[in-house]
Amino acid sequence: MQDERKLIVIGDGGHSSVIQDLISSSRGYSILAILDDRYSSRFIHSGIFFGPIDELAAVIQKGTKLVIAIGSNDTRKNMVQRIGMPADLYATIIHPSAFVSKKALLDNGTVVMPNAVINAGAVIGAHTIINSGSIVEHDCSLAPYVHVCPGSTLTGAVSVGEGTQISAGATLVPGISIGEWSVIAAGAVVTKSVPAFRMAAGCPAKIIKRIGSRERIL
Numbered sequence: 001m002q003d004e005r006k007l008i009v010i011g012d013g014g015h016s017s018v019i020q021d022l023i024s025s026s027r028g029y030s031i032l033a034i035l036d037d038r039y040s041s042r043f044i045h046s047g048i049f050f051g052p053i054d055e056l057a058a059v060i061q062k063g064t065k066l067v068i069a070i071g072s073n074d075t076r077k078n079m080v081q082r083i084g085m086p087a088d089l090y091a092t093i094i095h096p097s098a099f100v101s102k103k104a105l106l107d108n109g110t111v112v113m114p115n116a117v118i119n120a121g122a123v124i125g126a127h128t129i130i131n132s133g134s135i136v137e138h139d140c141s142l143a144p145y146v147h148v149c150p151g152s153t154l155t156g157a158v159s160v161g162e163g164t165q166i167s168a169g170a171t172l173v174p175g176i177s178i179g180e181w182s183v184i185a186a187g188a189v190v191t192k193s194v195p196a197f198r199m200a201a202g203c204p205a206k207i208i209k210r211i212g213s214r215e216r217i218l
């Protein structure tokens with residue numbers, strides 16, 4: 001049997017429990033450790049090491065990969081910066097029921113959940129979440145730290161800026177751009193491009209507020 005690659009999972013909340021299922025369903029990986037600052041000291045449970053994030057240096061081994069299992073886009077980015085590990089140490093994990101075109105490119109740390117579709121020519125940035133049943137159509141371009149939430153659809157050649165959340169069931173029409181650190185509300189039908197740091201909702205979607213600030217996020 002082929003050796004399984006050991007993974008260290010950072011974060012142990014609700015999104016992490018989905019990632020842990022994803023890992024156990026994916027060929028080639030097994031969990032070595034789960035680190036979260038909710039744990040004040042180290043312990044072993046079911047053969048897995050648990051402890052605070054500062055234990056990373058103690059548990060990492062040659063060939064071990066990492067995944068940041070934190071659903072919030074800005075918290076995930078902050079964690080990558082805090083850990084300061086090289087980009088190629090992060091695994092890209094794809095559920096076996098997902099379809100990912102051989103002509104799509106996925107950067108390190110990105111996870112693709114069950115029944116998601118990523119079609120030809122799509123480029124997905126690092127540490128992005130392509131959640132259950134979502135569709136990223138041909139030639140879409142997603143920057144790092146994006147979250148494409150369950151059941152949302154990015155039609156052809158849509159571009160999405162860093163840290164943006166496309167909430168559950170949203171639909172983006174072909175060729176539009178969504179700026180960085182924006183939020184598209186659940187169920188929105190987005191027919192026009194949306195600038196950075198905006199929330200858009202409804203059908204057709206309208207900008208309903210400004211969110212965040214460049215200073216806070218960058």
Ligand SMILES: CC(=O)SCCNC(=O)CCNC(=O)[C@H](O)C(C)(C)COP(=O)(O)OP(=O)(O)OC[C@H]1O[C@@H](n2cnc3c(N)ncnc32)[C@H](O)[C@@H]1OP(=O)(O)O
Pocket residue numbers: 131149150166167168183184185186187188199201202208
């Ligand atoms: C596995 C997982 O769980 S993955 C994560 C999935 N999560 C999601 O898909 C997020 C879904 N959440 C939403 O869509 C939220 O409503 C958000 C994030 C867009 C907005 O949240 P908030 O910033 O708290 O906005 P808030 O609830 O204050 O609403 C602001 C206004 O927008 C309206 N609004 C909020 N959401 C929507 C929506 N989806 N569609 C239309 N209008 C909406 C509200 O009715 C409110 O209108 P009002 O000012 O006239 O009363």
